[in-house]
Amino acid sequence: MRKYAVCSFLICLFGLSACYEDDSSMGSDSVSDITIMGLEDLEGQSIVSYAGNRLQCSPVIQSGYADGDLAVAWYLFNTSAEETPNGYQDFLISTDRNLDYEVNLPPGTYRLVCEVSSLSNGLVKTATVDIMVATLFSNGFYVLKETPEGTTELDLYNENGLTQDLMADFAGGALAGSPRNLSVIYEGEFIDPETNETARGNLVHVMTEDNVYKGFKAETMTEVFNNENLFYGGPMDANEQPALFFMTMFYNCYASNTGIRIAQVGGDTPGTGKLPYPSSDGASKYLQIHGMDVVYWNDASHRLERTDYNINTVSPEDCGEYPGGMECISSGRNDNVGRIYFLCEEPATGDRYLFLYSIPMFMQTGFDQVLQVDPSTHLAKSRIISGNSQTGSYIYCVGEDHKLYVYNYEEGTETEVPLPGIDNGEEITYVSNPFLNIGFGDTSANFDALVVATRKGNGYKLYIYDEGMVGGMPTKAPEVVAEGGNGVVRCVRYLSPVTVDKNDLFSTYVYSWTD
Amino acid sequence: MAAALCAAWALAACEKDLEPFSSTDCHLNFVYTDMYGTVAGEDVTDEMRTSTYSFVSASAGTGTEVVRDTLWFEASTMGFLSDVDRTIPLVQVETEGRNARPGVDYVPFDDPGFLQLCKVPANTASVQVPIIVLRSPSLETEGDVTLKFAFGTNEYFSPGYKGLTERVLVISGRLARPNNWEDAYWGTYSQAKHELMIEWTGDAWDETFLDELYDGDYAYVDYIARWFYETLAEVNADRAAQDPPLGPLTDENGEEIQFVKR
Numbered sequence: 001m002r003k004y005a006v007c008s009f010l011i012c013l014f015g016l017s018a019c020y021e022d023d024s025s026m027g028s029d030s031v032s033d034i035t036i037m038g039l040e041d042l043e044g045q046s047i048v049s050y051a052g053n054r055l056q057c058s059p060v061i062q063s064g065y066a067d068g069d070l071a072v073a074w075y076l077f078n079t080s081a082e083e084t085p086n087g088y089q090d091f092l093i094s095t096d097r098n099l100d101y102e103v104n105l106p107p108g109t110y111r112l113v114c115e116v117s118s119l120s121n122g123l124v125k126t127a128t129v130d131i132m133v134a135t136l137f138s139n140g141f142y143v144l145k146e147t148p149e150g151t152t153e154l155d156l157y158n159e160n161g162l163t164q165d166l167m168a169d170f171a172g173g174a175l176a177g178s179p180r181n182l183s184v185i186y187e188g189e190f191i192d193p194e195t196n197e198t199a200r201g202n203l204v205h206v207m208t209e210d211n212v213y214k215g216f217k218a219e220t221m222t223e224v225f226n227n228e229n230l231f232y233g234g235p236m237d238a239n240e241q242p243a244l245f246f247m248t249m250f251y252n253c254y255a256s257n258t259g260i261r262i263a264q265v266g267g268d269t270p271g272t273g274k275l276p277y278p279s280s281d282g283a284s285k286y287l288q289i290h291g292m293d294v295v296y297w298n299d300a301s302h303r304l305e306r307t308d309y310n311i312n313t314v315s316p317e318d319c320g321e322y323p324g325g326m327e328c329i330s331s332g333r334n335d336n337v338g339r340i341y342f343l344c345e346e347p348a349t350g351d352r353y354l355f356l357y358s359i360p361m362f363m364q365t366g367f368d369q370v371l372q373v374d375p376s377t378h379l380a381k382s383r384i385i386s387g388n389s390q391t392g393s394y395i396y397c398v399g400e401d402h403k404l405y406v407y408n409y410e411e412g413t414e415t416e417v418p419l420p421g422i423d424n425g426e427e428i429t430y431v432s433n434p435f436l437n438i439g440f441g442d443t444s445a446n447f448d449a450l451v452v453a454t455r456k457g458n459g460y461k462l463y464i465y466d467e468g469m470v471g472g473m474p475t476k477a478p479e480v481v482a483e484g485g486n487g488v489v490r491c492v493r494y495l496s497p498v499t500v501d502k503n504d505l506f507s508t509y510v511y512s513w514t515d
Numbered sequence: 516m517a518a519a520l521c522a523a524w525a526l527a528a529c530e531k532d533l534e535p536f537s538s539t540d541c542h543l544n545f546v547y548t549d550m551y552g553t554v555a556g557e558d559v560t561d562e563m564r565t566s567t568y569s570f571v572s573a574s575a576g577t578g579t580e581v582v583r584d585t586l587w588f589e590a591s592t593m594g595f596l597s598d599v600d601r602t603i604p605l606v607q608v609e610t611e612g613r614n615a616r617p618g619v620d621y622v623p624f625d626d627p628g629f630l631q632l633c634k635v636p637a638n639t640a641s642v643q644v645p646i647i648v649l650r651s652p653s654l655e656t657e658g659d660v661t662l663k664f665a666f667g668t669n670e671y672f673s674p675g676y677k678g679l680t681e682r683v684l685v686i687s688g689r690l691a692r693p694n695n696w697e698d699a700y701w702g703t704y705s706q707a708k709h710e711l712m713i714e715w716t717g718d719a720w721d722e723t724f725l726d727e728l729y730d731g732d733y734a735y736v737d738y739i740a741r742w743f744y745e746t747l748a749e750v751n752a753d754r755a756a757q758d759p760p761l762g763p764l765t766d767e768n769g770e771e772i773q774f775v776k777r
Contacts, residue, residue, distance in 0.1 A: 263734035276738030
């Protein structure tokens, strides 16, 4: 018995040793490591594409190999692109040791890979860094302004400074009518006139009180939509009042006085972005996502309404008793304090009412309450109003004294907001709290700012408070002050070249689309 | 015993050289789809295996009387590619009811002209399998016929996976419910409704047309569905305004025709 056990044991040893037979031909006495440094200097950088700008990097490569034994390759790919068979190696841009590459790429977040390999033993090491690629128009604060002639123009402020009067350059001139609204859409779908094929890209939509509408591909400010081609049913009727473009997880959406129209997006191939019939009987630019529903003010019926996520069924909100014939003048949403508001005014009396919702997570709770705004407050009289989006239960409003106040809708109190850097007496024409709150993907572009615009002659000054904000109030002078001409600011929206993951739209806002 | 087991484990744990794949057997499978794309394996249903072809719909779509037409069914190969064209073997499978007759309702699978079409081109793994249907007078006098066909065996191919090697084609001389008709968009099917859709748009509204429609922009599908709803409302309003007033349009069963308000 013992003999058999010993034999079995020896067979085990033999079997196991056979498993360790090394057929490798790569073995050498020693393998030197490779260290790559220098890419970290590019971290967080943004580079403007199609402008002759070059991506440059001179890496410091430390190893025990002779220089002639090392091969360097550079790769650059969009982090939101679909995976390819060879991964990053399908996107070679240079085999020079020092990178010097002119960037002519669509906007987005790109990953730069520096690959260093030993020619003698095949050892490969990589270093990576993410950079932002933008075009002249794909990134920044779009400023919708009313010209002295009462028409609508569009400016853009970004790291390149202020680019003015984009409608003159890209739409043949200022648009008839004073500004109604400005909307941005991430990953919109459209037919690209440059290729005559469907495509995806960020869009900027301009709407005026004369019902003029134009939609632009932000990357190049190419007009892709207008009153004539947005609807499958043909040109807009003369009474169509374009009011708002917004996004949900599955749809790109449009709201007007005739209702809400939606187009499913995100399929394997982009759609045309054109819209079918409306799925409700009226709407306005005051609209918010509430749980799995959409709640909005219907201008035609002068009431709040609710529809489901697919805009299939519409029902009036049960808000109790409130005056008829009201008009909505402001709406906002704050995910962090969990509130949605609609501020409405009774034209006959000037009385204002605040409709408040709590924001549920996956719950279908209803409307909370409607309050009459104390007539002695600034909110009861202000014409320049916008909600705080991230940090407080506030509504910003400009008083008749040209000072900025916050109305706390939980307490019904008002507090003056100091505006360091803005002279007393400057006429404020616009205020808002733009933000970017990417959750999935590149969060480096996230921000939360207070934008204040004042009138200066026939032009304006734009103050952007970003750092130093505490509870929605600035504590120091703004980093950015831009001066523009030919108009008074009526609306500001921020657009980033980052990719917005649809999962981000499930329960929170990535950016605000109302004032 | 334990030692023997250890020895067996030790030997089994050793690396074994594997032979590269060398089988020359090649097989064929059909590719099935639903409204949302390709469906595979156990998810394939009899409904996906069944198609309907209507000479009436096809004639409406072309504006001429169609008496002979070629339908294409997507298939894919298993096994090595070939540097020569390979004929696809097809066989008819008998079913209950009226079976399609070779040479009368469809071009026979051994027809020399048909064999020139029915092949996997060299160096390809995917193919469109043709079926050439013929319009027999008996379709209108005696009703629809069914052609159930499957991959057979020849020197190049044999059938692939069970459940993925057969298709059923209903050949009709009347309007028939397309297999990819979606009630959610077009409502309950009726011949009268189908005729209205063809009359109002001039399109075939057969399976091929619907496949192309679903393959495009869903917003456009929503638009067309609603357009039918709105158009019917206008037509019924005109009928109600007649003197004497006419009732809403009804189908062959006396039911009011209704479209979906998308």
